[in-house]
Structure formats: structure tokens, C-alpha cells
Amino acid sequence: MELTLLVLSLLVLLAAGVPVAFSLLSAALLTFWALGIPMVAVFQRVAAGMSVFTLMAIPFFIFAGDLMYRSGIAGRLVQLAEATLGRPRGGLGLVNVGASTMFGAVSGSAIASASAMGSTLMPLMKEKGYDGDYAVNVTVTAAVVGLLIPPSHNMIIYAASTGTGVSIGSLFLAGIVPGLITALMLMVVAYLVAVKRGYPKGHFPGWRAFARATVYAVPGLLSAVIIMGGILSGIFTATESSAIAVIYTMLIAAFVYRSLGFKGIYQSALQSVKITAMVLLIIGAATAFGYALAILEGPQKLAALITSISNEPIIIFLIVNIILLVLGTFMDMSPLIVITTPILLPVVAEAGMDPVHFGIVMMLNLGIGLVTPPVGSVLFVGSAVGKIAVEQAVKSIWPFYLALICALIIITYFPAVSLSLPNAFAN
Amino acid sequence: EARPTNILRSNDTHPYGYPTVEAVEELGRQLSRLTDGRLSVKVYAGGQLGSERDTLEITTFGGLDMNRVNLAPLNSIEKMTIVPSLPFLFRSQEHLRQAMDGAPGEVILNSLEPHGLIGLCFYDSGARSFYNTKQPINSPDDMKGMKIRVQNSDLYVSMIRALGADATPMSLGEVYQSLVQGVIDGAENNWPSYDSGRHYEAAPYYSLTGHVMAPEILVMSVARWEALKPSDREAVREAARLSVPYMRERWDKRVSASRVKLLAEGVQANEIPDLAPFVEAMRPVWNQFLTTEDQRQLVTQIEEMAP
Amino acid sequence: MTDRSLIESLSVVTRRGADLLLAIGAAGLILMTAIVGWQVFGRYVLNSSPSWSEQAALTLMIWYVSFGAAAGVREGFHIRIVAFEAALGPVRARYMRIFSDTVVGVCGLCMLIGGSILVSKTWSHVIPSLGIPRGLAYLGLPIAGALIILFALERVLETLAKRHLEDEEDPRWS
């Protein structure tokens, strides 16, 4: 009863054009009221949901990316990328997928990856004649890859939720090949769409121009080295690296390129506040909504359906995938992992799926949920940074969804894709 | 009245199957038995509803009926809860259990009511010890300059600093990754948590300082408590009492199972040859955090208990 | 005072208010950057982690998001689905816009009330390592709630004063 109220009120308010954050908030307020839970609890969840240390990577990476764009650092990076990889049609789209994969690999956060890549690459893609929706589609779907390639804090949450018996090390190894397959699928789609839309074809500018582009891009390249090197060597965490990226960019912009004064920094901060306050309010409201969903045992009720439908492994895997996709559409990743793992793992294990394999399937499934409406924080970040309406981005995103779904099917039905690497290391 | 009056919603950040979660589930079974099925308990485990501090706040507002939390998040709400968290206060697990079952425990449970909470009972949390990625710790000197993760708690920060290490407050979810990367060198916890968080994979040196034995606590919201009729309140108290020995039995099994498992996985655990330097280094922390006469009396009362 | 001039003078006040909120938000974001940067510097260079930095940055985060989100109601930059509104035509879209802004205003009212209770109930809790009341971290919420009511009200009055809805440009990028 209350579950229907929660989901239905959300859908109605969204359709009525109420902003996403306030639709989620209203649905949560209504449901808490129906459940007799004091209203104050809603706002505790909202405040707690938007003040999570790891989420700070969103404003910082968006801020850093905007600074890079305004100061010209990003432009020089893209010139280099174009000179090296820009020859095929839609070269920047491929660059975006590759960069997101590397960045997401290191940061472990799809939303941080979308923030960073979106705010640096999207404006430049648009300048080069790419459509905004394409830029958003590529950026947000490529951000999902980072969830599969280690390190990934969601895998750690999964390992803890299984009880005992799944090693985080094995999960990390198991994610690598599926991550690369997913990235490859996305690259193929990015290329095909670019050809269909007739996006510019780059040409190799000659070694001299290439060398010049490389030199100009050094400070920008260095920022990538600092972020990735800093994280990998343990100087700072992924979240901290985002703040370091801001400080580094400010210093380079102010003292090396001298392209950005105090005013430019302030303008950039202002712009970042607009985008991130909006996104973080959505995340805060989604936390309150997710709390209501968890209290009402929404995920459990949906999962209870599986066992009643079939005991054929192929069908069970299919149903589990569908359930995770549907849930990921309404709720954020980490609470879903915590709630659904103890319910679904025994079911798929009974059908013969290895827990490590299931972890990878779950990561990709829930990752897809982050880029699908009505509630998809990565999609929202991407649209906000790309400055286009969510509907507009979603209208043309289906080939990219298709790529993700294909990858999901391969990963689900071919366990070796996930398991051969950890098995090789175990022996 | 839309709310199902018969289900008490209880939160736990430990995963399903953890002794505290099973204890509260047992409490629910006992409560159903005592009330002829009128009352039952539903545990939301694994932190699905939020962190301990957040859900504790919601419990004080009456948004959750029950909550099983560590004492640390209560330290900033009620000073009396600091006492059992003091380093090296308890001489043994027996001492802890006796104190928490007796008058001192009663005092702490009762101190929570002004904050909107009814203290129901204490569960064991074993002894917390240090684990790290570098080397076995034998004396505080071995910890000099080590970056040790602590909970977001002034008391824990002070304890680590007193040992000459660098206290790094960090949420639990970031610890594994930070150990792997080397952002931190170590952390501190009991055997089962060292196991369930899989931190031993990254930090295999476990040095048995046993510096803190702070128990876990089960609380109920005052709002929900007052909505119960007196006989049901008595039933809740009785069920809570019955859940404690049930929990302890499971806890002891869990501790030895985790220890056996982790030692087999290659964890290098070492006893501390001489604890005195640790005790001495951490003693100033007591004075810093014992600021009221009530706290000091409670300390004396606990210290004077038999075993 | 006519209806029109009331709306206009309200609009002057709210525009200044929204600008101020965003300016405070930007300052908050820059300060957050400095704090987290200092956290790394302290741990890695000084070998002593500041224990206050994470909580301080998180406290600022609640404030800056609340303020930025409130300004977003005035400026209309919150993400929403406009597909149905666009399909309905300008006359019926006007009613939808009024409905939507009213919902936002009611949310603001709840945020004012719920946020105030949250602040008062947690005022006696202390934020570890900062030593300030927990309620202070939450104080941004009821303030934002009050401003959201004002901003939503202004939008409703503005829409009521018009016959039908014209397309508004997205002010996020101006």
C-alpha cells in the first residue's frame, strides 16, 4: 500500500514537471507520513545523504574541470588527444570512453568520473561540432565502466554484504576483463553513432605539430599524473584527489598559463555551485526516498518473485538482472547492494553462479541503473554538465544502453569472462 | 492508524548473521512469545538505513523504534557513555560483563532517557586491537608516526595521539581501499570486524593490545517506548535481558571462528609482551575525558568490582 | 500598490537574495577545497592529520548545497521533466507550472518546519573534533526552506500574472 504510494507519487510528480529533487522529496514526505514516521527524519536523511565525504568528489571534479576548460588547459589536452587518436570519425568520443575508463578505474566512482570527464571534455566536444546529447551519452555510459575496473568501493561493500567467502582481491581481478569488454562495446557504439551523424574526421597534423601539442599539454597531462599517481601511491584518497585537482588547476591557470584571474575562479566556482547543488539535492532527496523504500522492504518484495517463477538457471539469471535493473532505476547503488546481496546471492548460487561472478554482474547492473531515468545520479550530472535536458539526452542514448546490455548479457552468461583472471591468480 | 503497531523496526550496521543482528532477532522471537504474538521485531541490517550516527539521530526523533550501536556515536550525546570506552578500564571480558550486567551498566542505560533513548541492554564487542600493513606492534614506539584510522570520535583521536601515532578519522567504508593504497597504515578493531570488513587482506599484522572493550548498546526510542503499555514495556525489557546470554554465546563462537580462520589465512597475530607502556601512555586520556563527578564515580565503581 | 508592482519589487529582492546565496555557496565551495587540501597536506607533509577537516568540510557541504538549491528555485535551474508540459500547450502548461511551483513551495515549508525541528533536536549533540552543535550543521536546511517558500511564491505569482506560459531560457548558463 505505502509502497504503491511511494512509487506512484514519484512518477506522477515527475510527469507533472516537478523538479526531480522535489518529486523525490514529496514522495518521501508522503510515505513517511503514511508510515507514521516523523517528518524530521526525512530531512535528517536529506542532510546526511548530501554530506557524504566520497560525494565531495562531485563538486570538486566539476569545479576542476570547469577551471581546466576556462583556463585553456583542457583545450590543449584535447588538441593532443586529437593529434594522436582523432583520425577516425568521432575520435573525441573514443577519447572520452578511453579516458573515462582510465579515470573511473582509478577513482572507483562513476559519478566522479562523469563529473570530471563531463566538465573537461563535453564543452570541447561541442566546440568541435559534436552534439550535446552525444557528448552526454558517451560520458555517462563510459563512467559506468569505472565500477568494474578496480579499485571499486562498491565491490568492497558487496564483499562485506556476502557475509564471508568472497575475497575483495578476487573481485577486483574479476572486474578487469568485463570492464574492458564494456568499454570496447561503448567505443564501437560511439564510433558507429559518430559515423551516422557525420562527426568531424580528424587528420594527423604532422610530427612537428604533434610535438608542439604535446609540449603545450604537459601541465594538463601532469594533472592526470598527479591525480592517478597520488591515488595509486597512497598520498591521497580518490576523494581528496579531486580537491588536489582543483588546487593544482588554479595554480597552473594563475601562474603558468596566466589565463585565469580571481574573477575567473569565482565565476567557475559559481557555475560549479549551480550544477552540483542541484545534483546533490537530488542525491539527498533520493536518500530519503531510498530509506522509505528500504523500510517498506521494496527490494525484498521484488526479489521474492524470482523463486516463484522458475528454477531454470538461464531464466533465474535473466530475472535477477531485470530485478536489479528495475531497482537500480529507483534507488542508489550502495544501499541496494547491502539489501539485495543476502537475498539474491543464495538464489543465484543455487543456480550455479559463483559469488565473485555475481558481484561483477551486480556492479554492471546497478551501474546501468545510475544512467537510467527516472532516478540516475550519473545521468543527471552528465546532463547538467552538458547543459541539456535529461529527456533530450535520453532520447538518443538507446544505442549506448544497448551496448551496456550486450556487455551485461555476455558477462552474465559467460562466467569465464569474469572468473578466468582470478582463477589464474589463485593457481 | 496506518502504522503496523505490532512491528518494532530495529537498525544495525553489522551484516545479517553478525551476532548483534542475531541477538536482536532472538529478542524479537522472545518478545513475540512473551506478548502472544502482539509484538515482533524486524531488523534492518548491514547499514541499509544509514550510518550509526544518522540512524541514532532518527531513533531519538522516534523515526526508528530500536537501534544497535557502538558506544562511540553516543559519546558526543551523553558523557556517561564515555566511561566504558576508556582504554584499559576493564581487566577482562568477565569484568566487563559483570559491570555491564550490574549497577554501572544500569547507570549508563538510564543516562540516555533525557536524549530521547531508552537503553535496553549491552552486547559484547570484544577487545579492540591494532592491525597494520607494516610490522607487528610490540610497544608504543612501534606505532610512532603510523597513520591509524579511527572512528569519528574525539576519544579515539586522543587515544591514538597519546601513543604517538597519527590519528586519521575516516568512515569505515573507505578503510579497505586506504589500507591497500597506503593512505593509512592501520586501524583498530575486534577479531570479527577485522574479519568481516576483510581488512586483514590488506593489513595482516594484528597486535593484541586489547586497548578498548567498549560494549555495543541496544536502545529504543522514548516515543515508541511511551506508546507501549506497561506490561509490554516489561516484556521488551525481559526479551532484551534474554537476548544477552544468547548474544554472548554466539559472540564467543564468532571470535574464535574469526581468529582460527584469519590465522589460517596468514594473519600474523602477536601478543604484547608488556602492556604497561600502552596503559601508561593512554592514561592521560582518562583525565581529559572524565570531566564530571558522575563519570568519576562510575569509574571507581567499575574498578572496584571483583574479577 | 498594484499586483504588477508588487511582483516586480518582490522580484528585485529575490534576485538579490539568490545572487547572495550563490555567492555564499561559491565561497563555501572554495573553502571546502582549501580544507580538504589542508587535510592532505597535514597528513602527508606535516605527518599529522587534522582531525577536524572532514567534519568541517561536510558541515560546509550541507550549507552550500542548501543555499545553492534554494537559489536554484528562484533561477529555475533544477532538473525536471518538461516533456509532458511541452506536449500540453501553453495554456494548460501554465496550470502545470503553477502546480509544480506550489509543490516546490510546500516542500520548502516542510523543509522549514522539519529542518527547524532537526536543528533544535540536535543542538545538544556535539560534532566530534569540531566541538560545535550538530544542529548548526543542519541550520542551512530551514533557512533554505524559508527561501524556497519565498522563491516558489514569486514564481506562482509571476505565472498567475501571465496569460500563458512562454518558454524560459535555462539560466544556469547565463
Ligand code: NA
Ligand atoms: Na574503479
Ligand code: NA
Ligand atoms: Na536509474
